[in-house]
Amino acid sequence: xxxxxxxxxxxxxxxxxxxxxxxxxxxxxxxxxxxxxxxxxxxxxxxxxxxxxxxxxxxxxxxxxxxxxxxxxxxxxxxxxxxxxxxxxxxxxxxxxxxxxxxxxxxxxxxxxxxxxxxxxxxxxxxxxxxxxxxxxxxxxxxxxxxxxxxxxxxxxxxxxxxxxxxxxxxxxxxxxxxxxxxxxxxxxxxxxxxxxxxxxxxxxxxxxxxxxxxxxxxxxxxxxxxxxxxxxxxxxxxxxxxxxxxxxxxxxxxxxxxxxxxxxxxxxxxxxxxxxxxxxxxxxxxxxxxxxxxxxxxxxxxxxxxxxxxxxxxxxxxxxxxxxxxxxxxxxxxxxxxxxxxxxxxxxxxxxxxxxxxxxxxxxxxxxxxxxxxxxxxxxxxxxxxxxxxxxxxxxxxxxxxxxxxxxxxxxxxxxxxxxxxxxxxxxxxxxxxxxxxxxxxxxxxxxxxxxxxxxxxxxxxxxxxxxxxxxx
Amino acid sequence: xxxxxxxxxxxxxxxxxxxxxxxxxxxxxxxxxxxxxxxxxxxxxxxxxxxxxxxxxxxxxxxxxxxxxxxxxxxxxxxxxxxxxxxxxxxxxxxxxxxxxxxxxxxxxxxxxxxxxxxxxxxxxxxxxxxxxxxxxxxxxxxxxxxxxxxxxxxxxxxxxxxxxxxxxxxxxxxxxxxxxxxxxxxxxxxxxxxxxxxxxxxxxxxxxxxxxxxxxxxxxxxxxxxxxxxxxxxxxxxxxxxxxxxxxxxxxxxxxxxxxxxxxxxxxxxxxxxxxxxxxxxxxxxxxxxxxxxxxxxxxxxxxxxxxxxxxxxxxxxxxxxxxxxxxxxxxxxxxxxxxxxxxxxxxxxxxxxxxxxxxxxxxxxxxxxxxxxxxxxxxxxxxxxxxxxxxxxxxxxxxxxxxxxxxxxxxxxxxxxxxxxxxxxxxxxxxxxxxxxxxxxxxxxxxxxxxxxxxxxxxxxxxxxxxxxxxxxxxxxxxxxxxxxxxxxxxxxxxxxxxxxxxxxxxxxx
Numbered sequence: 001x002x003x004x005x006x007x008x009x010x011x012x013x014x015x016x017x018x019x020x021x022x023x024x025x026x027x028x029x030x031x032x033x034x035x036x037x038x039x040x041x042x043x044x045x046x047x048x049x050x051x052x053x054x055x056x057x058x059x060x061x062x063x064x065x066x067x068x069x070x071x072x073x074x075x076x077x078x079x080x081x082x083x084x085x086x087x088x089x090x091x092x093x094x095x096x097x098x099x100x101x102x103x104x105x106x107x108x109x110x111x112x113x114x115x116x117x118x119x120x121x122x123x124x125x126x127x128x129x130x131x132x133x134x135x136x137x138x139x140x141x142x143x144x145x146x147x148x149x150x151x152x153x154x155x156x157x158x159x160x161x162x163x164x165x166x167x168x169x170x171x172x173x174x175x176x177x178x179x180x181x182x183x184x185x186x187x188x189x190x191x192x193x194x195x196x197x198x199x200x201x202x203x204x205x206x207x208x209x210x211x212x213x214x215x216x217x218x219x220x221x222x223x224x225x226x227x228x229x230x231x232x233x234x235x236x237x238x239x240x241x242x243x244x245x246x247x248x249x250x251x252x253x254x255x256x257x258x259x260x261x262x263x264x265x266x267x268x269x270x271x272x273x274x275x276x277x278x279x280x281x282x283x284x285x286x287x288x289x290x291x292x293x294x295x296x297x298x299x300x301x302x303x304x305x306x307x308x309x310x311x312x313x314x315x316x317x318x319x320x321x322x323x324x325x326x327x328x329x330x331x332x333x334x335x336x337x338x339x340x341x342x343x344x345x346x347x348x349x350x351x352x353x354x355x356x357x358x359x360x361x362x363x364x365x366x367x368x369x370x371x372x373x374x375x376x377x378x379x380x381x382x383x384x385x386x387x388x389x390x391x392x393x394x395x396x397x398x399x400x401x402x403x404x405x406x407x408x409x410x411x412x413x414x415x416x417x418x419x420x421x422x423x424x425x426x427x428x429x430x431x432x433x434x435x436x437x438x439x440x441x442x443x444x445x446x447x448x449x450x451x452x453x454x455x456x457x458x459x460x461x462x463x464x465x466x467x468x469x470x471x472x473x474x
Numbered sequence: 475x476x477x478x479x480x481x482x483x484x485x486x487x488x489x490x491x492x493x494x495x496x497x498x499x500x501x502x503x504x505x506x507x508x509x510x511x512x513x514x515x516x517x518x519x520x521x522x523x524x525x526x527x528x529x530x531x532x533x534x535x536x537x538x539x540x541x542x543x544x545x546x547x548x549x550x551x552x553x554x555x556x557x558x559x560x561x562x563x564x565x566x567x568x569x570x571x572x573x574x575x576x577x578x579x580x581x582x583x584x585x586x587x588x589x590x591x592x593x594x595x596x597x598x599x600x601x602x603x604x605x606x607x608x609x610x611x612x613x614x615x616x617x618x619x620x621x622x623x624x625x626x627x628x629x630x631x632x633x634x635x636x637x638x639x640x641x642x643x644x645x646x647x648x649x650x651x652x653x654x655x656x657x658x659x660x661x662x663x664x665x666x667x668x669x670x671x672x673x674x675x676x677x678x679x680x681x682x683x684x685x686x687x688x689x690x691x692x693x694x695x696x697x698x699x700x701x702x703x704x705x706x707x708x709x710x711x712x713x714x715x716x717x718x719x720x721x722x723x724x725x726x727x728x729x730x731x732x733x734x735x736x737x738x739x740x741x742x743x744x745x746x747x748x749x750x751x752x753x754x755x756x757x758x759x760x761x762x763x764x765x766x767x768x769x770x771x772x773x774x775x776x777x778x779x780x781x782x783x784x785x786x787x788x789x790x791x792x793x794x795x796x797x798x799x800x801x802x803x804x805x806x807x808x809x810x811x812x813x814x815x816x817x818x819x820x821x822x823x824x825x826x827x828x829x830x831x832x833x834x835x836x837x838x839x840x841x842x843x844x845x846x847x848x849x850x851x852x853x854x855x856x857x858x859x860x861x862x863x864x865x866x867x868x869x870x871x872x873x874x875x876x877x878x879x880x881x882x883x884x885x886x887x888x889x890x891x892x893x894x895x896x897x898x899x900x901x902x903x904x905x906x907x908x909x910x911x912x913x914x915x916x917x918x919x920x921x922x923x924x925x926x927x928x929x930x931x932x933x934x935x936x937x938x939x940x941x942x943x944x945x946x947x948x949x950x951x952x953x954x955x956x957x958x959x960x961x962x963x964x965x966x967x968x969x970x971x972x973x974x975x976x977x978x979x980x981x982x983x984x985x986x
Contacts, residue, residue: 059638092637093822126824127761127787157778159840187729191766191774213731221724221772236722239731243721246732247703254647258634 015046015081022050025284027057028291045077053085056092059260068097072104079105079114086118095125111140120150129154145175153184164188172201177208183215195222213242237465244472245276256285263293271302276472279309297323304336313344331363338371348378366392366402373405382413393426393436400435407439411446419443434463475509475524476880477551478816479516483631484624485551485573486510487643487814488681489792489859489879491604491935493555494866495566497544498530498585503866503939505529505537505875507883508552508570513628525549526570530585535867535887545587550574553623554860554935558607558616559908560594560659566909571602571620571935580663596665598655601626604738606931608685608694609907609960610672611714615659616907617668619696619931621680625650636821643814646702646735651677654698658714673716674708682739685930686750687912689770692962694912694930697725699736699754722772725752725765729775734760735790738861738934741927742796742805744780745839748916748925753782755791755809755934758818758825762786762794762809781841782807782834789829790814793861793934797872799848801894801945803919804836810858810876810934830855831876831884853884864939870896870973872943877936895972897952899942901928904980905961912960915942917952917970924952946972 021030031054037043048067055064071077071085082105086098102119109115120135132154136147148171155164165188171181186201199222205215220235252269259265270286273279283306289299300323307316320337327333338354355371373388389409392402403423410419420443426436437460444453478486490508497504507527525547529537541547546568554571561567565581575597579587591597596618603623610617626649634644653675657665669675674696682699689695689709696708696716704726708716720726728734735757744751749767756762761783765773777783786809793810800806811829818825833848834841845854860877867873871888878884897917901910911930916923926942944952955967959980970976 061638093825096823127784129784153778157781157784159779159781161779183730187775188779191776191779213727214729215731217721217724217727217731218729221722224722225772240721243704243727243731243733250732251647254645257637258642258645258648260635260637260639 015044015050018047018050018054019084022054022057023284025287026291027054027288030054031058045071045075046081048075049077049081049085053088056085056088056094059092061092061094068101072101076105076108079109079112079118083114083118086122090122090125095122098122099126111138113140113142116141117147117150120147124150124154127157129157143170143174145171145178145181148174149178149181149184152181152188156184156188161188161192172204176204179205179209179212179215182208183212183218186215186218190218190222195226198222199226211242211245213239213246216242234462234465237462237469241465241469241472244469248272248472249276256288261292263289263296263299266292267296267299267302270299270306274302274306274309279306282306297326301333308336308340308343313340316340317344329361331358331361331368332365334358334361335363335365335368335371339367342371348375351375364395366396366399369395370402370405373409377409382409385409386413397426397430398433398435400438403436404439404442407436407443411443416443416447432463432467434460434467437463475511477510477513477516478880479513481516481631482633482641482643483513483628484626484643484646484649485513485601485628487816487857487879488553488603488623489812489857489935490552490877491554491793491860491933491937492862492875492877492883493557493568493937494862494864494875494939495557495937496939497528497566497568497581497587499565499583500531502531502533502868503864504531504585505866505885506546506555506557506568506937507877508555508860508935511549511551513551526552528585531866533868535873535885540585544585545589546579548572548577548579548589550577553602554604554621555937556605556607556618556620556931557937558618558911558930560607560616560618561663562615562908564902564908569596569605569607569618569620571605573601575599576602576605576620590663593663594665595667596620596657598622600652603681604683604931604933604935606683606685606696607909608696608911608930610656610685610694610696610710610716611658612693612712612960613659613661614903614905614907614961615661616909616911616930617659617714618657618665619654619674619683619685620657621654621683621698622652623681623701624679625652638821640817640820642817642821646679651679651703653677654680654683668714672714673718674706676706676718678706679703680706681737682754682931682934684739684741684752684932685911686741686927687914688741688750688752688767690749691770692960694960697739697741697752699739700733701735701737702733704733705736705739705754724775725773727775728760728763729777734763736763737790737792738794738810738932740794740796740807740932741929743925743927744796744805744807744836746804746922746924748923750927750929753794753796753807755794756786758788758790758813758822760787762789762791780839781843785832785834785843788824788826789832792859793876793936795861795863795874795933795938797863797938798896798943798945799833799872799888800835800890800892801871801896801943802836802947803922803924803945803949804838806836807834807841808832808861808863808874809834810861811855812857812859812879816857828855828857831858831861849886853886856881856884859934860936861933862936862938865898865941865943870898870975894945894947896946897944897955897970897972898975899944899955899957899970900975900977901940901942901957901959902977902979903959903961905963906959906980909940910959910980911940914958915944915955916958917944917955919944919946919949919952941975944970 034051052067089098123131152167168185182205189198202215202219216239223232256265266285266289270282273282304316304319317340335358369388369392373385376385389406423440476486493506494503528544528546530540551573556569568579570577580590605620607616658668678700693710693712698706707720738755752765754763764777766776789811790813796805818827835844857879874886957965
């Protein structure tokens, strides 16, 4: 295999692949790929900036500092590369150094909009709203939603609320889905006593980004204040889910920050994010865990799951294949490989062989029953399929996919009454388990009983939120 | 002392509190300083054995160490202090929250105290922080809430590092939550643990606590500032049973919806609308949280719009009090700052370990930072922790004491000029609790209506004097002065001239 560094050095411009490595959390790989360039005469300024960024990400500030000096005096990287480096410095506790870097770049390019916006953001992070306004008033300063948001938030912190409102309204006019501006406007309007206006802003923020705790909390409070008790109750549950998630995420991040050399801390963070559907965000910590412990099977498996969830089935197939070779006795890995291959359209016989192998190795997952059942259906063995689907629901009663598959199968076989009876019985048996409900909703809608379906949908929404809250808190 | 010996036990950086109160009944404010101690795990060379200290005010703000004679020299690892007349004998008693068993000292008069922890049954051994006296069940005597901080012992200490590998004090996330304890005064010198029955035992990471009527329904509520988890607002049903309502009320989190590192808390009508607002001090990077009271429905986070956001962004705040320092009729704010990390400069290039204590002047509801003009630079920064307000030199202006972690306190004598004067009212309850905690005083000054409440607790680990101060600016008098006692009694006092101090006893026949 060709070493990564050689591969990158052989390219015309190593910046793009190295940036990809950095974004994936593979800081050491990015640094070793770029390091030979750092000592070269005539190295591209952007590659120097990226190397400095890799050092900063690795916490090796002493190594980054000479490069930062060169970038401030001799070299002139692109504004985008500088801003990325400045942001990395800020997140490493060097927001002051980031400011020096941006200021020196601005001295060379005083009207660059990207640099002006970044410098304004940096000053905002230091609690200097008057300086933010100064940067945004300079020739060349941008006027988009990001700039107007900063202007509005800064004016607000100077007590200039009317001007702040104007700026924030400009921001949301320029980009209605700019969630930070909508949320800030919501807070401003709430403070003014315009509760309906504030509610609209919080809802607009949530439409753009459903997981914003500030907007979710604001919406719930306002619904309560406006007397819409039922809506408020549900909104508070939703807010508590987001809040609990953020709290748990903070705990994991703190643990990783305080124990940066422990792969387990990064893996726990990555797994937590993955389980909570923050798939793309889970990649850097998982990659970091693997940089620290390259053979950790749990981390490799998590990475494969993340790749699969992102639709990168080729990469996940490769990873599962490697794992299968290392752990040939694990039926769950055979199942995962079968799922990925099925997703990629592999021949049915190949998938079937893997499923049989998984069963032979004693895999106890509902997903295996479902896959085998689907094969039975395709092969014209409906009763066998139904038996397997029922097996899946009894094995994992909380698996909505299992109930959905069973419901669809019965429905498609024309046994709608039986399907409804079976789903209702399951819901009565365990009222705290929402998993059978989506299948029932689908069935009721298909039978034209829309009012009943709507009632079930409202119940389901609440149940799912409560169940998610329990899961996140755990 | 904080007992630091290089291991970075979290305990070492939390500091200790300070109290200003008239311990010996001679009419001026004495000073009580809680102190840490040598930790058993540290070598004996890590500092001298210490104890809490009591300083008698000799008049005019000169103090003399009278610890020995007072009996207040507890050698435990001290954190917070609360003062209240628990037996209604007219003499303020002292509760000290410790890392280890808490202590209650009964005031015997003339500046002498006896330890009554055992018979009173208030020696909770957990890590106590702030405490607040208040008549939670409205039976006329003072109950007590003692906030507990973390499920931490020296044995469960963890070594923590910052992202760049530098050893630091752990984030409180490293340790579990723990419940606070509410003691109901049985009226016979003992207290009953009413934590469960009162509903305030919810596990948190409590550092600051204040008892004030936040929903204006006539009884005192409890607000608890938690470090790193959501703050609690316990609404009182009037009988001493509380319901936690922080999230719904809007006073639990930042405006971004995140829990912050709540340290200290102060309550007062900062915007002059007659409703008690809240200020919670937080960690650098978070800003202090100013929750404006909107009425019984709840609060709105207004740090930024009130001018209290940006100036506090890099501060780590602890003790804080609203007080009318310039006697112009509105409440200013003083915050004691100091980072929890003694090596903050190594963790971030914009943070400092020793930080400026900040004075925010209230200018019509918008706060303007006025530190440079108000506090001498040579005594403006440190590892600030506790903060107490009281007129210790007897000139009618509120003075300040700030305690520091691992260092000497600062005493700030208020030297405000400009000729503004105020009216001081010291309340003595008869049917209500003796300290008048929960009483509301209203007065007209010019066109303004001033509303002040005698609160329990407040600040961080500290106790401020409870004398009500009405700043009059240039007005000659406060008009239509009315006192609403927790018993429901109302006393209308008419006009009170500037410069006076009134000791007001709750009238037996006062109307309702």
